[in-house]
Amino acid sequence: MKLTLLAALFVLVFTLSTEPLLGAADAAPEPVIDTSGNKLRAGVGYVVLPAPQPPGGGGLSLASIGEKCPLDVVAVVDDPGLGVSFTPVNSKKGRVRVSTDLNVMFSANTGCPQSNVWKINDYDNTTGQWFVTTGGVVGNPGRQTLRDWFKIEKYEDSYKFVYCPSVCSTCKVQCRDIGIYVDSHGNRRLALSDTPYKVQFLCCL
Numbered sequence: 001m002k003l004t005l006l007a008a009l010f011v012l013v014f015t016l017s018t019e020p021l022l023g024a025a026d027a028a029p030e031p032v033i034d035t036s037g038n039k040l041r042a043g044v045g046y047v048v049l050p051a052p053q054p055p056g057g058g059g060l061s062l063a064s065i066g067e068k069c070p071l072d073v074v075a076v077v078d079d080p081g082l083g084v085s086f087t088p089v090n091s092k093k094g095r096v097r098v099s100t101d102l103n104v105m106f107s108a109n110t111g112c113p114q115s116n117v118w119k120i121n122d123y124d125n126t127t128g129q130w131f132v133t134t135g136g137v138v139g140n141p142g143r144q145t146l147r148d149w150f151k152i153e154k155y156e157d158s159y160k161f162v163y164c165p166s167v168c169s170t171c172k173v174q175c176r177d178i179g180i181y182v183d184s185h186g187n188r189r190l191a192l193s194d195t196p197y198k199v200q201f202l203c204c205l
Contacts, residue, residue, distance in 0.1 A: 031096040032159060034151050034201045040096035044204055045083040045107050049074070051158035051200040060084065062116070062134065065187055069112035073132040075180050075188040075197065083107040087138050089149070089167060098159075101149045101167050103138045120147040120163060120192070129181050132190035135190070141167035160196035161171070168198060 059081025119136030134142030166174035181194025
């Protein structure tokens with residue numbers, strides 16, 4: 001009888017001790033999937049396409065708006081745009097996952113001294129917008145790089161970019177979707193928005 005009770009107690013203790021571990025494993029954010037059904041990999045070049053893809057095509061690129069440099073991030077039509085790569089906040093992780101801080105960088109030679117890493121620009125008083133520009137840094141998470149971190153989130157049957165960095169626990173940030181603002185010159189600029197730009201990812205460059 002004592003052996004039976006001891007065995008039952010052991011099973012109960014083992015079950016309770018392993019359940020949090022299983023729960024933690026299940027809590028890992030799901031991977032982002034490309035148009036071929038494969039998981040996005042850190043450091044690999046992808047083309048960011050609108051979802052669904054319009055008849056004329058489209059993608060993301062860089063444009064000189066107001067000043068030669070730094071270049072701003074724009075959505076283009078009739079053109080697949082430029083490739084980007086992703087660097088998660090934990091650089092040792094080879095997969096790109098939803099709801100995870102990451103840097104986004106264009107793969108292009110622009111001639112500008114600034115980097116091709118995305119960042120949120122200063123508030124534009126003329127338009128009342130926060131635009132996505134370049135000149136950010138890869139890595140070094142914290143207060144100094146707060147504007148350089150983005151996330152990819154599930155959106156309907158595809159994805160969207162979000163600005164809601166978690167790299168500074170004491171910083172106050174405004175969490176917003178990344179959408180499109182069409183300026184007075186017709187530039188379709190990426191900016192903080194209440195209407196997200198729905199995207200998908202095409203591998204590989």
